[in-house]
Amino acid sequence: MQQITEQQIQAMAPNPAANTNGKKISQKGGFVRLEKSKDDTFYLGECKGSGKSNYITTADFIDAQEPVLRCSCPSRQFPCKHGLALLYEMLAGKAFGDCEIPEDILKKREKKQAKAARAESPEGQDGLEGEKQAAKKKTTSKSGGAARIKKWKKQLEGLALTEKLIRELLEAGLGTMGGTATAAYRDLSKQLGDYYLPGPQRLLNRLILEVEAFQKDQEESHYDNALDVLERLWTLVKKSTLYLQEKTQGQEDQEASPLYEELGGIWKLSELEELGSCKKDMRLVQLSFWVEYDEARREYIDIGCWVDIQTGEISLTCNYRPIKALKYVKEEDSVFGAAQVGMAALYPGEGNRRVRWEHASIGEVRAEDLGAVRSLAARSLAAEAKAAKNYLKNALAAPVLYRLLSFEKIGLVDDALALMDESGGTILLGDRPGLESTTDRLRLLPWGGLLEKQVLLGGFYYDRQDRRLKFWPLSIVTEEGIVRLLY
Numbered sequence: 001m002q003q004i005t006e007q008q009i010q011a012m013a014p015n016p017a018a019n020t021n022g023k024k025i026s027q028k029g030g031f032v033r034l035e036k037s038k039d040d041t042f043y044l045g046e047c048k049g050s051g052k053s054n055y056i057t058t059a060d061f062i063d064a065q066e067p068v069l070r071c072s073c074p075s076r077q078f079p080c081k082h083g084l085a086l087l088y089e090m091l092a093g094k095a096f097g098d099c100e101i102p103e104d105i106l107k108k109r110e111k112k113q114a115k116a117a118r119a120e121s122p123e124g125q126d127g128l129e130g131e132k133q134a135a136k137k138k139t140t141s142k143s144g145g146a147a148r149i150k151k152w153k154k155q156l157e158g159l160a161l162t163e164k165l166i167r168e169l170l171e172a173g174l175g176t177m178g179g180t181a182t183a184a185y186r187d188l189s190k191q192l193g194d195y196y197l198p199g200p201q202r203l204l205n206r207l208i209l210e211v212e213a214f215q216k217d218q219e220e221s222h223y224d225n226a227l228d229v230l231e232r233l234w235t236l237v238k239k240s241t242l243y244l245q246e247k248t249q250g251q252e253d254q255e256a257s258p259l260y261e262e263l264g265g266i267w268k269l270s271e272l273e274e275l276g277s278c279k280k281d282m283r284l285v286q287l288s289f290w291v292e293y294d295e296a297r298r299e300y301i302d303i304g305c306w307v308d309i310q311t312g313e314i315s316l317t318c319n320y321r322p323i324k325a326l327k328y329v330k331e332e333d334s335v336f337g338a339a340q341v342g343m344a345a346l347y348p349g350e351g352n353r354r355v356r357w358e359h360a361s362i363g364e365v366r367a368e369d370l371g372a373v374r375s376l377a378a379r380s381l382a383a384e385a386k387a388a389k390n391y392l393k394n395a396l397a398a399p400v401l402y403r404l405l406s407f408e409k410i411g412l413v414d415d416a417l418a419l420m421d422e423s424g425g426t427i428l429l430g431d432r433p434g435l436e437s438t439t440d441r442l443r444l445l446p447w448g449g450l451l452e453k454q455v456l457l458g459g460f461y462y463d464r465q466d467r468r469l470k471f472w473p474l475s476i477v478t479e480e481g482i483v484r485l486l487y
Helices: 004-014 016-029 080-090 102-120 127-172 182-195 200-215 220-248 269-274 369-377 380-393 437-441
Strands: 033-037 041-049 054-061 068-071 278-294 297-308 315-320 340-345 355-357 358-363 399-412 417-420 425-429 452-463 468-477 481-482
Touching: 004 340, 016 080, 033 080, 033 340, 033 468, 041 080, 054 102, 054 297, 068 080, 080 200, 127 182, 182 200, 200 220, 200 278, 220 355, 269 278, 278 369, 278 399, 278 468, 297 380, 297 425, 315 340, 315 399, 369 468, 380 399, 380 452, 380 468, 399 468, 417 437, 417 468, 425 468
Parallel strands: none
Antiparallel strands: 033 041, 041 054, 054 068, 278 297, 278 340, 297 315, 340 355, 340 358, 399 417, 399 452, 417 425, 452 468, 468 481
16 A cells, blocks of 8 residues: 555645545545555545535555545545545555556546656657646646745744744743643644644643643652753744745755654655765664654654664664554564665754665674674763763754763662763663663673673663763673663
8 A cells, every 4th residue: 555644645735624624534434435456556435425426536646756636526626625535544544445447547647648758858848839848847836836835834823823822831830731721732732733733733742741640640750841842842933933934935945954854744765865865885783672652642653773883873763653553554673683775864863863764685793793883882971971961952852862882881889770981981871761671671681791891872861850861771782792671
């Protein structure tokens, strides 16, 4: 089945109302028949409508990057809500029967391909035909540009609404979010989806969850977390507003910014390659793997932590599995070999960037791979800790910065584990909330040699309860192999 995301569907919608109505049609079981072609390029749905006859809706994926939606309904919107509903059926992983591609669709494809061929030929650029093609391209370009500007302005409206909420909260205090006010904030969160703002929407959901938890148990940690989320949301709103204002004014294209994803953009591998965000012939070794659950996003995230044995750069693979589609999205698992990747795309951002590839060959981790990883580990704990502090103080930074550290010894300090480097510098080891304790597993290691003169993969993070920087241990890399504390 063709892969599609909710953000892509939202971007195709002519307006937020059409997107909302399309989603409702899918959720309420509006389709009585779903079919697709064997080559997976054509989808058809028969949808119940307000008239006597059902509507026939199709999605043509002959160009997977720009699917064409068609519908027999009388709506003047393009695509209509029924076409969007068909995409939501695909997103939900509904079962589609087999069908042949209709003759009229095949003819339309041939006609489109013929036009494209004429446009690319030298003759097609001459005379009246060439002028027609040029005029059509110009009109399409203007139309696409106008649609993008319209979407950016809609996003700016949503950001202004969010900024107003934040100011009200700062003036009244977070304690005022209780009771009936929480329901109003949840309504606003739903609205942010209509404004194409998935990033602010997730943060607002996280803020609501923390405040509700604080009201139940009065634990100050929830209040501190809520303030942290509020700061992150404020920073995202301010930076995103500036980012979109510059784009609507036709200033320098900044789509290489991480804000592009926060505002609903979906990176394609080809786009990242054009931006120079791809690397060729990479050899990557997965050092750790774990699964997190994000309540605000309502999805599980399978996270792999990989090291580039040429540079020592630590990157992450992320597989998102929404609760509503768990049985349709395959769960990833640990990879205990080395991946030889012909072309890998690195997402924009700082710290540990997300990496993605389409094809890789998995082989054994060789002794020279382990030697390369160990040689690339940082030896100065003080320098790494300083860099981590500078990174983590950015409100939009990820909460953890993963690094390879060469250590002299890991031992007990007042019943807590600490790491010491060769110069005598130390840092306490700690566990990430909500995940299995890796420090407990360190204490259970059968061979004491694993805790001396080895290399540790872990993550710097700020422990709010103890109010200090700590290091989260994940894997020990020895000359013989990798000892994983999470897998």
